[in-house]
Amino acid sequence: xxxxxxxxxxxxxxxxxxxxxxxxxxxxxxxxxxxxxxxxxxxxxxxxxxxxxxxxxxxxxxxxxxxxxxxxxxxxxxxxxxxxxxxxxxxxxxxxxxxxxxxxxxxxxxxxxxxxxxxxxxxxxxxxxxxxxxxxxxxxxxxxxxxxxxxxxxxxxxxxxxxxxxxxxxxxxxxxxxxxxxxxxxxxxxxxxxxxxxxxxxxxxxxxxxxxxxxxxxxxxxxxxxxxxxxxxxxxxxxxxxxxxxxxxxxxxxxxxxxxxxxxxxxxxxxxxxxxxxxxxxxxxxxxxxxxxxxxxxxxxxxxxxxxxxxxxxxxxxxxxxxxxxxxxxxxxxxxxxxxxxxxxxxxxxxxxxxxxxxxxxxxxxxxxxxxxxxxxxxxxxxxxxxxxxxxxxxxxxxxxxxxxxxxxxxxxxxxxxxxxxxxxxxxxxxxxxxxxxxxxxxxxxxxxxxxxxxxxxxxxxxxxxxxxxxxxxxxxxxxxxxxxxxxxxxxxxxxxxxxxxxxxxxxxxxxxxxxxxxxxxxxxxxxxxxxxxxxxxxxxxxxxxxxxxxxxxxxxxxxxxxxxxxxxxxx
Amino acid sequence: xxxxxxxxxxxxxxxxxxxxxxxxxxxxxxxxxxxxxxxxxxxxxxxxxxxxxxxxxxxxxxxxxxxxxxxxxxxxxxxxxxxxxxxxxxxxxxxxxxxxxxxxxxxxxxxxxxxxxxxxxxxxxxxxxxxxxxxxxxxxxxxxxxxxxxxxxxxxxxxxxxxxx
Numbered sequence: 001x002x003x004x005x006x007x008x009x010x011x012x013x014x015x016x017x018x019x020x021x022x023x024x025x026x027x028x029x030x031x032x033x034x035x036x037x038x039x040x041x042x043x044x045x046x047x048x049x050x051x052x053x054x055x056x057x058x059x060x061x062x063x064x065x066x067x068x069x070x071x072x073x074x075x076x077x078x079x080x081x082x083x084x085x086x087x088x089x090x091x092x093x094x095x096x097x098x099x100x101x102x103x104x105x106x107x108x109x110x111x112x113x114x115x116x117x118x119x120x121x122x123x124x125x126x127x128x129x130x131x132x133x134x135x136x137x138x139x140x141x142x143x144x145x146x147x148x149x150x151x152x153x154x155x156x157x158x159x160x161x162x163x164x165x166x167x168x169x170x171x172x173x174x175x176x177x178x179x180x181x182x183x184x185x186x187x188x189x190x191x192x193x194x195x196x197x198x199x200x201x202x203x204x205x206x207x208x209x210x211x212x213x214x215x216x217x218x219x220x221x222x223x224x225x226x227x228x229x230x231x232x233x234x235x236x237x238x239x240x241x242x243x244x245x246x247x248x249x250x251x252x253x254x255x256x257x258x259x260x261x262x263x264x265x266x267x268x269x270x271x272x273x274x275x276x277x278x279x280x281x282x283x284x285x286x287x288x289x290x291x292x293x294x295x296x297x298x299x300x301x302x303x304x305x306x307x308x309x310x311x312x313x314x315x316x317x318x319x320x321x322x323x324x325x326x327x328x329x330x331x332x333x334x335x336x337x338x339x340x341x342x343x344x345x346x347x348x349x350x351x352x353x354x355x356x357x358x359x360x361x362x363x364x365x366x367x368x369x370x371x372x373x374x375x376x377x378x379x380x381x382x383x384x385x386x387x388x389x390x391x392x393x394x395x396x397x398x399x400x401x402x403x404x405x406x407x408x409x410x411x412x413x414x415x416x417x418x419x420x421x422x423x424x425x426x427x428x429x430x431x432x433x434x435x436x437x438x439x440x441x442x443x444x445x446x447x448x449x450x451x452x453x454x455x456x457x458x459x460x461x462x463x464x465x466x467x468x469x470x471x472x473x474x475x476x477x478x479x480x481x482x483x484x485x486x487x488x489x490x491x492x493x494x495x496x497x498x499x500x501x502x503x504x505x506x507x508x509x510x511x512x513x514x515x516x517x518x519x520x521x522x523x524x525x526x527x528x529x530x531x532x533x534x535x536x537x538x539x540x541x542x543x544x545x546x547x548x549x550x551x552x553x554x555x556x557x558x559x560x561x562x563x564x565x566x567x568x569x570x571x572x
Numbered sequence: 573x574x575x576x577x578x579x580x581x582x583x584x585x586x587x588x589x590x591x592x593x594x595x596x597x598x599x600x601x602x603x604x605x606x607x608x609x610x611x612x613x614x615x616x617x618x619x620x621x622x623x624x625x626x627x628x629x630x631x632x633x634x635x636x637x638x639x640x641x642x643x644x645x646x647x648x649x650x651x652x653x654x655x656x657x658x659x660x661x662x663x664x665x666x667x668x669x670x671x672x673x674x675x676x677x678x679x680x681x682x683x684x685x686x687x688x689x690x691x692x693x694x695x696x697x698x699x700x701x702x703x704x705x706x707x708x709x710x711x712x713x714x715x716x717x718x719x720x721x722x723x724x725x726x727x728x729x730x731x732x733x734x735x736x737x
Contacts, residue, residue: 120589121592124589124592124593124596125596125600128643129643130589132588132589149643182643183585183618183646184584184585184642184643184644184645184646184647185643306641307637307640307641308634308637308638308640308641310637311633311634312634
């Protein structure tokens with residue numbers, strides 16, 4: 001046998017390594033054993049998780065924190081189907097991950113063999129693209145295409161299904177072409193200069209403009225171009241949940257997050273604006289709410305690399321298809337400063353009039369914890385969150401200041417995302433402090449990954465906002481369903497500090513407002529490994545401001561309603 | 573919103589699984605596919621698809637964009653208002669006793685169709701043409717009793733020297 005002979009699995013892992021992959025997150029199983037065998041001889045480091053969903057969120061968190069694709073390796077059948085929630089999460093938020101699934105041998109496909117699932121079919125609505133490798137000669141090309149597709153244009157997850165007979169077959173790979181052939185894959189690259197000039201003209205003429213920054217701005221690394229535009233033109237800014245970190249939220253022109261639980265001043269400014277330019281933001285229903293009433297008086301400009309986003313939710317006056325950075329840089333060349341000082345004065349007045357606030361007396365408030373966390377970390381941590389009330393409060397109170405600082409499941413709203421995504425972020429950014437804010441509900445969905453964090457001694461600070469409720473659902477039941485609480489009490493919660501201890505993780509407990517700074521400060525200094533801070537907070541607090549789903553922004557509720565609120569009818 | 577018939581042409585990679593991705597785009601927006609024709613193009617690497625579907629215009633615009641976003645789709649184009657050659661083949665089986673055969677054969681000839689099979693009590697014929705012609709022919713034979721009708725669905729081609737998109 002020639003020494004250049006290689007197994008399909010080795011060719012696969014070699015090809016993945018050529019893409020610059022440093023880590024693979026995953027979980028083994030029968031159909032993936034040849035690939036795991038090849039992994040032993042590769043410089044790629046493998047992170048064994050406790051569940052395939054955890055692995056997928058880790059790859060996602062790694063990708064969001066580093067800007068590089070995350071890679072997942074799992075086995076066939078349940079191993080592959082367990083990644084589905086993670087794939088969906090990455091798909092909704094345009095995160096580049098590549099999922100490699102072991103599969104039963106090709107000759108058993110469709111015959112209900114043991115652990116054989118049609119993962120290609122199951123995943124097809126939630127991937128950017130997917131492959132089933134049938135010929136060993138196709139491996140280098142497919143891997144190259146998968147990484148190319150995952151990272152370019154509007155990023156997203158790409159799945160590779162790898163049958164065991166293909167990964168076990170042996171050939172001489174010399175001379176196999178890895179050249180990609182993607183005639184149907186186009187990345188918009190020509191920007192129409194006329195559109196740029198029109199945008200610049202609109203921006204200069206607007207008296208009350210707002211720029212809305214979305215995740216696409218961060219993905220395209222448009223931060224400098226956007227800062228330049230905002231400061232040169234003096235235009236107030238809102239950032240979407242996933243746009244956090246592109247432009248400092250501490251800046252006087254930044255109004256923070258708009259929408260359902262956005263700041264009151266952001267929403268009120270949106271109601272008044274005469275122009276809104278979205279950069280890499282897709283007019284999500286959590287922001288636009290009642291779409292036809294959204295910024296009704298404003299000229300709407302939409303910059304997006306994905307043509308399918310144009311006029312999907314909001315009919316715009318001007319669409320510029322292209323990379324956010326290139327488009328904004330082109331606008332910067334031609335845009336002339338207008339007069340926005342009156343508008344800025346007005347917006348600043350809104351900021352003073354409707355600040356984010358919370359009561360400091362009584363039981364411990366989540367906002368108080370987050371406020372202290374923000375101060376103690378000086379706003380410099382990478383912040384991951386789970387999904388729910390704590391996520392919205394963190395979005396309100398933790399002001400971001402650098403790109404890829406904010407890691408949160410936006411479009412999918414995946415509970416259980418927090419802890420594993422923070423693990424992926426910490427692995428990708430070992431020099432950075434990573435804090436993750438979780439609720440007692442979502443945390444328990446992927447809590448088993450404490451083992452992964454503990455084993456790798458990752459100094460993640462797990463801040464557990466514990467109210468013994470599924471708080472966001474309780475809030476909706478409280479406000480819109482006459483407080484008829486159904487399925488939201490988390491009876492049977494464990495003692496989380498004891499759980500942490502069981503994994504060899506340091507635990508802290510906070511119950512009193514007076515202890516927050518001291519104990520949190522202590523926990524933040526602990527760097528021997530992960531630590532968990534179980535924080536017992538007021539059980540029945542609601543997140544405000546709140547725009548009822550499907551209602552116009554003008555129906556925003558600023559504080560607990562004094563009388564009964566009608567059930568929301570406009571949407572979910 | 574007003575629902576209309578639309579005719580869409582696609583050039584796609586000729587490999588397994590492409591059809592499911594395309595069908596998913598339609599089904600996710602609750603858009604019904606009326607007919608779908610797939611065949612190899614002049615290059616074995618690509619297939620041509622012609623899809624006729626019913627729904628509102630705004631949704632269709634979105635569907636076309638999402639089809640074009642698929643990696644396996646080289647292009648997808650709405651031909652609804654374009655001047656194109658549209659053809660469809662239909663087979664019809666009509667109730668026909670021996671004494672009616674001459675009548676029916678005359679009618680089939682008048683429609684530029686051709687009888688392809690004669691049974692004891694039936695006659696089958698083929699006819700081709702634009703889909704609206706097939707609709708009209710169907711009406712002509714309805715009084716005799718159409719037992720079965722099988723249509724290929726519309727295929728299309730650009731007129732003149734222009735290439736089919």
